[in-house]
Amino acid sequence: MFFSDPSKRNTFQRRISDGDLVIVYERHDTMKAVKVRSGSDFQNRFGVFKHSDWVGRPFGSKVTSHKGGFVHLLAPTPELWTLVLSHRTQILYVADISLVVTYLEIVPGCVVLESGTGSGSLTTSLARAVAPSGRVHTFDFHEQRAALAREDFEKNGLSSLITVSVRDIQGEGFPDEFSGAADSVFLDLPQPWLAMPSVARMLKQDGIVCSFSPCIEQVQRSCETLRSKFTDIRTFEILLRTYEIREEKVKGDREDAGSPVGSLPRKRRQTSTVEGTYLSMERTHSVMAKPCSETKGHTGYLTFARLACI
Numbered sequence: 014m015f016f017s018d019p020s021k022r023n024t025f026q027r028r029i030s031d032g033d034l035v036i037v038y039e040r041h042d043t044m045k046a047v048k049v050r051s052g053s054d055f056q057n058r059f060g061v062f063k064h065s066d067w068v069g070r071p072f073g074s075k076v077t078s079h080k081g082g083f084v085h086l087l088a089p090t091p092e093l094w095t096l097v098l099s100h101r102t103q104i105l106y107v108a109d110i111s112l113v114v115t116y117l118e119i120v121p122g123c124v125v126l127e128s129g130t131g132s133g134s135l136t137t138s139l140a141r142a143v144a145p146s147g148r149v150h151t152f153d154f155h156e157q158r159a160a161l162a163r164e165d166f167e168k169n170g171l172s173s174l175i176t177v178s179v180r181d182i183q184g185e186g187f188p189d190e191f192s193g194a195a196d197s198v199f200l201d202l203p204q205p206w207l208a209m210p211s212v213a214r215m216l217k218q219d220g221i222v223c224s225f226s227p228c229i230e231q232v233q234r235s236c237e238t239l240r241s242k243f244t245d246i247r248t249f250e251i252l253l254r255t256y257e258i259r260e261e262k263v264k265g266d267r268e269d270a271g272s273p274v275g276s277l278p279r280k281r282r283q284t285s286t287v288e289g290t291y292l293s294m295e296r297t298h299s300v301m302a303k304p305c306s307e308t309k310g311h312t313g314y315l316t317f318a319r320l321a322c323i
């Protein structure tokens with residue numbers, strides 16, 4: 014169950030119950046969504062963990078296995094869900110999602126239309142952004158994907174915020190019942206320009222559309238179509254760089270090794286090398302900041318446009 018109601022976000026006031034969804038966190042790149050069931054076990058390389066030991070603990074607790082290994086039990090959030098969900102399609106990740114939610118100006122109470130639903134990664138963040146009184150209507154023409162996404166949203170307690178429908182949005186457009194009702198529309202479709210005339214009809218005056226496309230040729234065609242009815246057309250590519258920060262022993266041959274540092278941070282010194290940036294902290298240790306090697310490159314282009322007032 015996600016905490017989509019902002020008034021219930023303080024997860025430390027809530028304890029884990031039988032039937033809750035928890036994110037079992039080993040490290041930033043190793044975590045799993047698990048439904049708590051008294052009588053069941055969770056196993057990983059650190060040992061066997063009894064679910065019954067988790068019940069009654071606050072979210073965020075560190076729990077130990079029979080061998081003394083540990084994991085943390087985190088409350089599910091859209092950001093964590095994006096990292097653990099079943100990939101039935103390509104998905105949007107947090108860097109793109111954060112720009113989408115911000116530039117679509119989504120706030121509680123908004124009505125958002127989306128297509129395609131895919132694996133529901135973006136939909137989950139959209140739902141939290143519109144909660145508790147808004148609604149996300151998401152459409153996918155693939156019946157099985159739509160059904161699995163609906164199941165996930167139900168399992169995660171989001172069905173009051175999301176409706177999932179099967180529809181070919183490029184062929185038929187969005188349903189007429191949403192004409193003039195959408196604050197924003199998001200498209201992750203192979204030929205988004207085919208859906209733009211319908212998007213223009215769905216948006217409220219001044220509403221915003223965003224289209225995600227992996228190829229620049231798709232972006233060009235979308236922009237051509239957008240120019241007739243939209244203004245403020247902008248395209249972005251988000252490249253996220255993650256850093257690893259750790260303290261290291263200074264090597265003897267480093268020039269600044271041993272340089273006396275009196276009061277920090279006034280006398281911190283910074284040196285850049287091929288491995289990263291060093292900040293000398295004291296005689297024997299430096300803090301090293303190194304870009305992570307697994308940093309993701311191009312995901313796609315995000316094109317935003319605002320419905321022009323005629």
Ligand SMILES: C[S@@+](CC[C@H](N)C(=O)[O-])C[C@H]1O[C@@H](n2cnc3c(N)ncnc32)[C@H](O)[C@@H]1O
Nearest residue numbers: 105129131132133134135153154155181182183
């Ligand atoms: C890349 S996935 C979307 C992923 C999603 N944004 C996420 O973050 O999980 C694209 C989806 O669009 C759907 N799709 C493709 N063409 C469509 C169309 N004409 N109408 C509706 N859905 C369509 C596909 O079935 C697929 O599930």
